[in-house]
Amino acid sequence: KQEVTQIPAALSVPEGENLVLNCSFTDSAIYNLQWFRQDPGKGLTSLLLIQSSQREQTSGRLNASLDKSSGRSTLYIAASQPGDSATYLCAVYYNQGGKLIFGQGTELSVKP
């Protein structure tokens, strides 16, 4: 079964800390992996897309890595800010099935 798992489910950190969110997936045959941000009651904002041939992608304070062999991805957020508080979702586009499979998300709270 194609699954995506995110750990931890919730995370609270003080402002300024660097943090890592984890995502694991069960099948290494993927087209890509996307990280999204979702604010309460809102839609999804795409943060980073990593193709299966890539190892990492960076955008500002965000860095996402991909290790297909181990079925893992991490989202690194540097110098966290209260405005980073949101739910972060990892989604994998598997070769088989033609659809995105979402993890359950990590709810991040950055305290001022």
Next chain:
Amino acid sequence: GAVVSQHPSWVICKSGTSVKIECRSLDFQATTMFWYRQFPKQSLMLMATSNEGSKATYEQGVEKDKFLINHASLTLSTLTVTSAHPEDSSFYICSAHTSGIPYEQYFGPGTRLTVT
């Protein structure tokens, strides 16, 4: 980046009525669109995959007669919730992807449906 819109952004309806939600790709042609629903504090659950000009493919457990999906053009897909009940209250999100790799999906802002 590509933009996907949804209309309405929120809707309240009475039990037993039908509600239509539109999903549009504004600046690209989307041969495939997806419909998700999301309950509070939960992740997105794929309901169906919609291909332009053909019948939608529904995920296991999703009632196709209750959630009617139409993808009549390359820029518009609609989801109609028929005979809505309070348990259908949820956040409905659509997405679309461009044809071919990298299959990046672009998401709409979502529609909050409340059935009273």
